[in-house]
Amino acid sequence: MKNKTILKWAGSKVRIIEQLRPHLPKAKRLVEPFAGSCAVMMNTDYEQYLIADANPDLINLYNEIISMPVYLFINEADELFGYSSDNDGIYYYFRTIFNEQENKLSSVEKASLFLYLNRHCYNGLCRYNSKGGFNVPFGRYKKPYFPENEIVAFADKARNADITCLEWQDTLSLVDFGDGVYCDPPYMGSGFTQYHTAGFSDADHEALAIALKDINDIQGNPITVSNSPEATELYADLGFTIHEIDAPRTISATGNRKPAKEIIAVLEGGK
Structure with a gap:
């Protein structure tokens, strides 16, 4: 399996x-x-x-998942998925916050936004512009999947892993x-x-x-x-x-x- x-x-x-x-x-x-x-x-x-x-955004996500009780990260990240999934305005608003407010975001906020962008963007691409801004367009999915089970499984598996950028x-x-x-x-x-x-x-x-x-x-x-x-x-x-x-x-x-x-x-x- x-x-x-x-x-x-x-x-x-x-x-x-x-x-x-x-x-x-x-x-x-x-x-x-x-x-x-x-x-x-x-x-x-x-x-x-x-x-x-x-990719520091990727590694930050993984490290945030294992640095706190997993349910706390799930609660933080799942809240973003409650917004309308077919509204490109919300997607681009969150993408702007992710790119322009980087120094004002906590590590867990940054990780949650990265997960949101990944699950809502086009084809799961992870691309950045020359200034380091995430620039993948909106994906237009009816109901993006929130990977709660996968987060829990990762937190368990990563107990045997050193994760570094x-x-x-x-x-x-x-x-x-x-x-x-x-x-x-x-x-x-x-x-x-x-x-x-x-x-x-x-x-x-x-x-x-x-x-x-x-x-x-x-x-x-x-x-x-x-x-x-x-x-x-x-x-x-x-x-x-x-x-x-x-x-x-x-x-x-x-x-x-x-x-x-x-x-x-x-x-x-x-x-």
Whole structure:
């Protein structure tokens, strides 16, 4: 059974978790430098997790959920969902508060607004403008889902997790002997290359792949990476074993929702 996540998320691994799970590292602790919606954590049973992402809004949400009794966060966040869900004026009002009143909001208010925006915005996208403002348009859903059960499940699961806001390079510096690493960066050639407020270029993909290869060579950590077929040559040339899968398409600029090819690149553990 697949466990859903708190957030709607473009590229969520819930959709391919049954295909991905057999290729994930065998380890006591899983390190995720691109945590996103935490779909992998919510659908695996590692003893420990290091959950990291460069998006401070995302990590603030997760940390607020686990920093207080979960029912208090649910009460705070659920109140926002009581407003008319088909009123774009309310959505844009809350988005303005989120962007322009950032320094005046408490951490839990910021987290609650982020959850509201995610569940009401278009397609669960998480995009920011050059000034760092959340800029995804209104999604026009009849009744956005409030993920109470998912929040409770996350709070329970995260008892075994360290959750931190870091760039991927800094997260990889924390990989210890015996850890497994799973990376889900913005896909190469997908058109959705933004990584928080910065881009994620082909050069970034190459730097990530080389860093992962070095960790495997030096420490022997098992590595798994999800990406598009455009990244096949990059990872194959570094010695990764490439598995190709069909993944349901959640977003398409052309309206084509047929399954898309993805790759799972694997380096087995050594040493």
